[in-house]
Amino acid sequence: MPRLSYRRALTRALADELARDDAVFLLGEDIQVGASMVTTGLARRFGADRVRDTPLSEQAFTSFATGAALAGLRPVIEFQIPSLLFLVFEQIVNHAHKFPLMTGGQCAVPVTYLVPDSGSRTGWAGQHSDHPYSLFAHVGVVTVVPATPADAYGLLVTAIRHDDPVVVFAPAAAMDVRDDVDDLVPVPLGRGRIHRFGDDVTVVAVGHLVHDALAVAEELADQVSVEVFDPRTLYPFDIDGLTESVARTGRLVVLDDGNRSCGIAAEIIASVVERVRLLAPPRRVTRPDGAVLPFAPALDRAVQPGRDQLATAIHLTMKDGS
Amino acid sequence: MTDADPVRLYRTVRLIRRFEERAVELVHGGQIVGGIHPYLGQEGIAAGVCAALGADDVVAGTHRGHGHVLARGADPARMLAELCGRVTGLNAGRGGSMHAADFSLGVLGANAIVGASGAIITGAVWGRRRQGRDTVGVSFFGDGAVNEGMLLEAFNLAALWRVPVLFVCENNGYATTMPIAGAVAGSIAGRAAAFGIPAARVDGQDPETVRAAAAAAVDRMRAGGGPELIEARTYRFDAHHTFEHAVRLDYRPPDEVTRGRARDPVRIQGERLPDADRAAVDAEVEATLDAAVRFALDSPRPDPADALAYLYASGLTGRTGGG
Numbered sequence: 001m002p003r004l005s006y007r008r009a010l011t012r013a014l015a016d017e018l019a020r021d022d023a024v025f026l027l028g029e030d031i032q033v034g035a036s037m038v039t040t041g042l043a044r045r046f047g048a049d050r051v052r053d054t055p056l057s058e059q060a061f062t063s064f065a066t067g068a069a070l071a072g073l074r075p076v077i078e079f080q081i082p083s084l085l086f087l088v089f090e091q092i093v094n095h096a097h098k099f100p101l102m103t104g105g106q107c108a109v110p111v112t113y114l115v116p117d118s119g120s121r122t123g124w125a126g127q128h129s130d131h132p133y134s135l136f137a138h139v140g141v142v143t144v145v146p147a148t149p150a151d152a153y154g155l156l157v158t159a160i161r162h163d164d165p166v167v168v169f170a171p172a173a174a175m176d177v178r179d180d181v182d183d184l185v186p187v188p189l190g191r192g193r194i195h196r197f198g199d200d201v202t203v204v205a206v207g208h209l210v211h212d213a214l215a216v217a218e219e220l221a222d223q224v225s226v227e228v229f230d231p232r233t234l235y236p237f238d239i240d241g242l243t244e245s246v247a248r249t250g251r252l253v254v255l256d257d258g259n260r261s262c263g264i265a266a267e268i269i270a271s272v273v274e275r276v277r278l279l280a281p282p283r284r285v286t287r288p289d290g291a292v293l294p295f296a297p298a299l300d301r302a303v304q305p306g307r308d309q310l311a312t313a314i315h316l317t318m319k320d321g322s
Numbered sequence: 323m324t325d326a327d328p329v330r331l332y333r334t335v336r337l338i339r340r341f342e343e344r345a346v347e348l349v350h351g352g353q354i355v356g357g358i359h360p361y362l363g364q365e366g367i368a369a370g371v372c373a374a375l376g377a378d379d380v381v382a383g384t385h386r387g388h389g390h391v392l393a394r395g396a397d398p399a400r401m402l403a404e405l406c407g408r409v410t411g412l413n414a415g416r417g418g419s420m421h422a423a424d425f426s427l428g429v430l431g432a433n434a435i436v437g438a439s440g441a442i443i444t445g446a447v448w449g450r451r452r453q454g455r456d457t458v459g460v461s462f463f464g465d466g467a468v469n470e471g472m473l474l475e476a477f478n479l480a481a482l483w484r485v486p487v488l489f490v491c492e493n494n495g496y497a498t499t500m501p502i503a504g505a506v507a508g509s510i511a512g513r514a515a516a517f518g519i520p521a522a523r524v525d526g527q528d529p530e531t532v533r534a535a536a537a538a539a540v541d542r543m544r545a546g547g548g549p550e551l552i553e554a555r556t557y558r559f560d561a562h563h564t565f566e567h568a569v570r571l572d573y574r575p576p577d578e579v580t581r582g583r584a585r586d587p588v589r590i591q592g593e594r595l596p597d598a599d600r601a602a603v604d605a606e607v608e609a610t611l612d613a614a615v616r617f618a619l620d621s622p623r624p625d626p627a628d629a630l631a632y633l634y635a636s637g638l639t640g641r642t643g644g645g
Contacts, residue, residue: 049452055482060441060475067445070430071380072453075445091472094435095442100635102421103431104414108635140633140640163636189638236638 004181006174009149010038010116012184013156014076018046021074024160025050027061028078036080036116038170058084062091062113066099069109074160077111082118082130082169093139096165108163114156117172118145119208119257120293120300129293129300131257133169133206134264137235142166142189144233147210149179151232154187162189171257173208192238194245198227201251201314204242204268205230209255209305216310224318234264242268243275250279253313255305260286280320283313325373326537331529332591333603334369337610338389339588341398342560344611345388345405349564353619354405358419361389363527363559366587367492368393370532371460371552374540380428380446381460382439384492385420386558387432390462396424399614408621415624416632428457436497437463437470444480444487444549451485458486458543460536466497468510474517477549481517486543488536489514489551492526494558499573514551526554527585530594557582 004012017024026039032053034040043051054061058079065075079085085092096109119131136143142164146152152170159166166189195210196217203226205213210230217226229245231238246252252272256265265284273282285305293300325331342362348354361368368389372381375394383390391401396412404411404422411417412424423431430446433439440461447459467473468491480487491510495502514521524535532554539550559582561567592600633640 055475055478057475057479059472060444060479063438063441063472063476064445064448064479067430067442067447068449068452069445070425070442071446071449073449090435091441095433095438099431101630101632102413102417103423103425103632104412104416105632105635106413106423106425107430110635142638164634164638236640 002181003178004149006149006152006170006177007038009153009184010114010156010170011040011042013153014039014042015045017157017160018042018050023072024074024076025052026076026078027052027054027065029054029056029080031078036078038116039078058087059091062088063095065111066091066096066109069111070099070107074110076114076160078114078116081128082115082132083127085115085132089135092141092165097139097141100164109165110163111165112159113165113167114170115168116170117175118169119171119173120304121172122297122300123295125295126292131169131171133167133234134258134262136167137264137267138262140235142233143169143235144189145169145171145207146232147174147207147230149177150181150184151187151193153184155232158186158189161186169207171208174211177211187232189233190236190238191233192229192231192241194227194229196226196228198225198249200225200249201253201317202227202229202242202245202249203253203255203310203314205255206234206257206264209257212307213255213310216307216314220311220314224314226314237268237271239271242272246272246276246278251317252278252282253310253317254282254284255310256284256286257305258286259291260284260289280317283317285309285313326533328530328591328594329599329603331369331373331533332595332600333607334373334393335365335529335588335591336603337398337607338365338368338392340607340611341392341402342388344615345402346560346564348406350567355407356418357564358388358405359386359563360560361386363583364492364494364556365389366529366591367490367526367532367554367556368462370529371488371490371536373533374536375458375460378428378455379458379460380430380443380450381462382430382443383432383462384439384464385432385434386464387420387422391422391424391429391432394424394427394429396427396429398610399617402614402618403621406618407623408618409624410617410621414632437467437473439463440473440476440489441479444476444485447487448483448485456544458488458540460488460490462490462492464497465491465493465495465502465506465510466500468513469505474513477514477517477519480549481519484548486547487549488539488543489519489549491551491553492556493553494556496558496562496574498562499571510553511551519549519551521551521553523553523555526556527587527590529587529591557585559583
């Protein structure tokens, strides 16, 4: 069985879609040389016209992609740094996302915004370490955060083929995950995945945190039976799949690398408790309110949700409900 | 491809003028909710520029965008129905004044965000040309937009990648109430020059002058030239927005307004026609607009149950807000 890294899975998805559909092209900074090591080799194979390096003009090239999409193409933009999404939030939300409704259905804007190495890369400090997926889920832009190489491939392919804008977060902490992958296939949007079945508590983990949740579940295996649910897509969210899980376990903990207030963890908990009567109050493990990642490695680490916090939250929710 | 017929050019400016006057009446009558940014006084620019375009070209406009949509040949009845929020509107009542669009005519929409159209049009033209089409594009914007970084980035991209976009600055002297002297360091043409974009300054009140300048630019662009800029000096005859009809804002000296209104693009173009021809056009425009008003006001309003129709082209639906 071939082993594939998450990063290479993204490369494969881009290459396969470029080969499959002439309307697909890539746009971004330093993508011809592949500074992010995701677009490596693609310019040589597909040419500089379809793998286009841009000047440092994020707002213009984001709306350029909107225009190209309106003309029938399927642009994929790579953003080297997650915080650039703040710079182009206007172009994505106010234009790309709103065009279909505002025009009464006259157009589609199939643009994919790929953010490799989102979240902390350790030591990249305040302006390079954000994980703003909750913002896009809030405004209703399709938002995916794959955890595994197979899902990275499958969700990126689906994003490119999707007729609306999609933001794909590829967490830095997942980029070097390797997996045995049999076949690479598209993964549907809005469909979660249970990585580990359990009876006592459902842990929802987003992106790279799925691997932390699995490690904690294994550590605690002799004390508590933990189910690990990976939503894969944050918007639209697989609330039916999660409800089914929580209805069985009766307990819910959410592990989310976003800031606490108005983060996706809050939305997940609210959506579940609207539907399910839990055995214990739900808990969430997140970055703190209003967090800015400090530079020093120990501080950077301290602000991110960790395995110890998750283990504590699981213990507390088990105690609460007993 | 260029339409140099003086009668048709007059018809376009006259249609926009009377459309806007009728629309203002409908605002005052409460049939258009939310108000409009009247294009009154600036008609010669949309009419002149669009007369220089072909069927496969694309344009995107501004919050003061009715003229651009009409000059591309959009149905005035469906345009007015859009302003009145009816399902028969160009955008099915989902866009209104500031987002009116007609993709079948290459009108990629009025756009309410100042300076936003430049990059969108640049991408749309590049995208169409990549599919083998001979498209050129026009990005309309006002003098206020020349201080938006997003637009200046678009100048750079279009020039760098030689995308044939005609950047048309409708310089009416005011960004809402801010006079250009208080807002623009350097010059508008100088911004184009900084990116190696040829720029022409023309009298925006003369539709023929605008048409000739646009046609020359479009010819050069179709022959393989990169983007160009036209700064069309103009004057807004009415308010920035119809809310000013209720709230008087004191920012334009009365004698300046009088002088500005004296150079009227509709009169200037009309005087080039024999009286009988002009009267015939006027009557035809009036009949068209009478029918348009009737059509708009007789059209059904959208069903609130469909408020979020068209939100996703993919057909995705979100949860509702209640309960």
